[in-house]
Amino acid sequence: MFNTVIPLIHPDRCPPKKGGDLQPRHQRIAKGTLLEKQRTLKYKQGPQQDSVVKFSDNTFTWFLLLIFTGIGFLGALYYVEHETRFGSQRYSTEEILRTRVLSNRLRNLEYQNAHLESEIAELNLKTAEYYQHLSYKKAQELARFIGLIQQEGPGINIHLKDSSKPLLLGDNPNTGIIHNTDLVQIVNELHSAGASFIAINNHPVVGSTAISCSGPIILINGSRVASPFTISALGDPEKLMDATQKPSSFLKELQSYGITAQVSKADVIIPAYSQKSPTL
Amino acid sequence: MRMIVYFLLPIFGLVLGVVVANLLSVSLTENLSLFIAVGLIITLDLLVEGTSQYLGGKFSLRSMLLTYFFNLLFAYFLLAIGELMRVDLYIALFIVFGIKLFSNLAYISQKFFSKLQF
Numbered sequence: 001m002f003n004t005v006i007p008l009i010h011p012d013r014c015p016p017k018k019g020g021d022l023q024p025r026h027q028r029i030a031k032g033t034l035l036e037k038q039r040t041l042k043y044k045q046g047p048q049q050d051s052v053v054k055f056s057d058n059t060f061t062w063f064l065l066l067i068f069t070g071i072g073f074l075g076a077l078y079y080v081e082h083e084t085r086f087g088s089q090r091y092s093t094e095e096i097l098r099t100r101v102l103s104n105r106l107r108n109l110e111y112q113n114a115h116l117e118s119e120i121a122e123l124n125l126k127t128a129e130y131y132q133h134l135s136y137k138k139a140q141e142l143a144r145f146i147g148l149i150q151q152e153g154p155g156i157n158i159h160l161k162d163s164s165k166p167l168l169l170g171d172n173p174n175t176g177i178i179h180n181t182d183l184v185q186i187v188n189e190l191h192s193a194g195a196s197f198i199a200i201n202n203h204p205v206v207g208s209t210a211i212s213c214s215g216p217i218i219l220i221n222g223s224r225v226a227s228p229f230t231i232s233a234l235g236d237p238e239k240l241m242d243a244t245q246k247p248s249s250f251l252k253e254l255q256s257y258g259i260t261a262q263v264s265k266a267d268v269i270i271p272a273y274s275q276k277s278p279t280l
Numbered sequence: 281m282r283m284i285v286y287f288l289l290p291i292f293g294l295v296l297g298v299v300v301a302n303l304l305s306v307s308l309t310e311n312l313s314l315f316i317a318v319g320l321i322i323t324l325d326l327l328v329e330g331t332s333q334y335l336g337g338k339f340s341l342r343s344m345l346l347t348y349f350f351n352l353l354f355a356y357f358l359l360a361i362g363e364l365m366r367v368d369l370y371i372a373l374f375i376v377f378g379i380k381l382f383s384n385l386a387y388i389s390q391k392f393f394s395k396l397q398f
Binding site for chain 1: 286289290291292293294295296297298300301302304305306307308310312313316319320323324326327330334339340341344345
């Protein structure tokens with residue numbers, strides 16, 4: 001592409017001149033042009049030094065041979081199995097390096113594993129403690145209803161006596177005596193005021209206690225309880241006193257019917273509830 | 281025809297090197313991989329330097345062999361000292377030979393792709 005020749009003479013089919021110089025078939029190069037200089041120079045100087053890269057130099061090929069032998073040797077040395085000093089097993093360098101990497105990773109994982117195992121043990125211990133605490137709390141809650149253990153502590157005593165007012169003509173005698181429903185309501189009020197344990201005439205009142213009426217006596221847990229009644233309540237004495245002395249409390253209502261109620265703060269003992277209570 | 285031979289000869293050298301490595305039984309030490317790596321980088325550097333000199337016109341097999349031998353000698357000497365002192369001296373080797381390699385490579389790419397006629 002760079003060496004195109006510009007035609008200087010048109011092709012001519014005329015017969016050649018006789019006696020003249022024989023023109024060659026190829027293009028005649030005009031003198032003084034660049035092309036003439038290039039062509040003559042090339043023939044004079046010989047092949048130019050670095051025009052084309054040639055692999056005709058012998059020493060360079062030997063050099064390449066040597067170098068590639070070295071590369072092949074060193075590369076293969078890495079992968080070929082050799083004798084180890086430690087045993088009769090044959091390993092290659094690559095295998096040894098890989099085992100080292102894997103053993104490091106194994107060591108790290110084992111360390112992390114031990115860490116996590118100790119954490120698990122701690123957390124298990126904590127959950128066991130929580131469960132214990134939880135069951136203890138549940139037992140404490142249930143004790144309120146079960147009352148299996150004798151309780152002692154500050155509280156109040158309420159002495160209830162039937163009214164001793166003389167009956168007038170036309171009065172209902174039932175208004176002046178204490179009914180089981182009255183006891184139930186008093187117990188209810190005391191519970192709502194924060195009493196934790198209640199006993200009536202040293203009979204503990206638990207969640208399943210029935211205060212029922214049978215004629216002139218009242219049955220608590222199946223055992224007979226007669227007037228006068230002493231209701232002992234375990235709890236904060238101040239709160240319980242306030243609850244009973246309120247003008248809207250049930251005790252005041254009973255007192256309006258003539259039933260005497262004496263409330264006093266005392267250290268009360270609530271006996272334990274046993275299922276084998278004496279029956280009628 | 282000659283071109284094929286000139287390309288096959290280095291590959292034959294590679295195969296020869298692999299065969300020799302298989303026949304050789306070297307006792308494995310911990311730092312054998314380091315010695316192999318240093319040898320490799322020096323060989324590669326020499327290869328690139330050789331081709332760059334050849335393309336520049338000043339190639340001499342004698343000088344190549346001499347530099348190879350003395351480079352290897354000094355490199356392994358440095359490695360031994362580094363192992364004794366427990367200091368990583370091979371890092372310097374890698375840096376220096378890497379720089380040489382890449383600078384010669386740049387020269388080769390210039391020469392090769394400008395002078396070759398497609």
